[in-house]
Amino acid sequence: MAKKKTTKKTRKSTPKPPSAPALDDLSFDELQREMQRREREMKRLVNKRDRLHQQIREVEDEIQSLGGAGAFGMTAGGRPRRRPQNESSLSEALLKLLKNTTMSVTQAADEVQRAGYQTTSASFRTIVNQTLIKDPRFKKVSRGQYTAK
Numbered sequence: 011m012a013k014k015k016t017t018k019k020t021r022k023s024t025p026k027p028p029s030a031p032a033l034d035d036l037s038f039d040e041l042q043r044e045m046q047r048r049e050r051e052m053k054r055l056v057n058k059r060d061r062l063h064q065q066i067r068e069v070e071d072e073i074q075s076l077g078g079a080g081a082f083g084m085t086a087g088g089r090p091r092r093r094p095q096n097e098s099s100l101s102e103a104l105l106k107l108l109k110n111t112t113m114s115v116t117q118a119a120d121e122v123q124r125a126g127y128q129t130t131s132a133s134f135r136t137i138v139n140q141t142l143i144k145d146p147r148f149k150k151v152s153r154g155q156y157t158a159k
Contacts, residue, residue, distance in 0.1 A: 100127065106125075107122050110158075
C-alpha cells in the first residue's frame with residue numbers, strides 16, 4: 011500500500027531587508043555606496059510611511075462623514091474630547107455626601123451629581139459602586155446600601 015504524499019502549507023513570510031555588510035571590513039568607496047544605499051532605503055520607507063498616514067487620514071475622514079468618532083480622543087464632530095475637572099475626587103465627594111447617612115448606589119450617584127460632581131461617563135453608577143466597594147472609608151450597611159465610616 012502506497013503512502014499518500016502530504017504537502018505542508020507554509021505561511022508567506024515578509025521579505026527581510028538585505029543584511030548590511032560588516033562596515034569595518036569595507037573600503038572607503040564601499041562605505042560610500044553603503045551609505046547611499048541606506049539613504050535610498052530610508053527615503054523609500056519615509057515615503058511609504060507618509061502614504062500610510064494619508065490613507066489613515068482618509069479612513070478617519072470617511073468614518074467622521076458616516077457620523078462616527080474620528081481619531082482617539084476626538085468627538086464625532088472632530089473636536090477634542092474634554093474631561094470635566096472637579097474640585098475634589100469622586101471618593102471625597104461621596105464621603106461628604108454619605109457622612110451620617112445611608113444611601114443606595116443609585117441614590118449616591120444621582121446625589122453626588124446634583125451636588126456638582128461632573129462626569130461624562132455613560133456608566134457613572136458602576137463607577138460609584140466600584141468606588142464604594144474599594145475605598146475603605148465606606149461601609150456596606152446592607153445589600154446595596156453604603157455609608158461613610
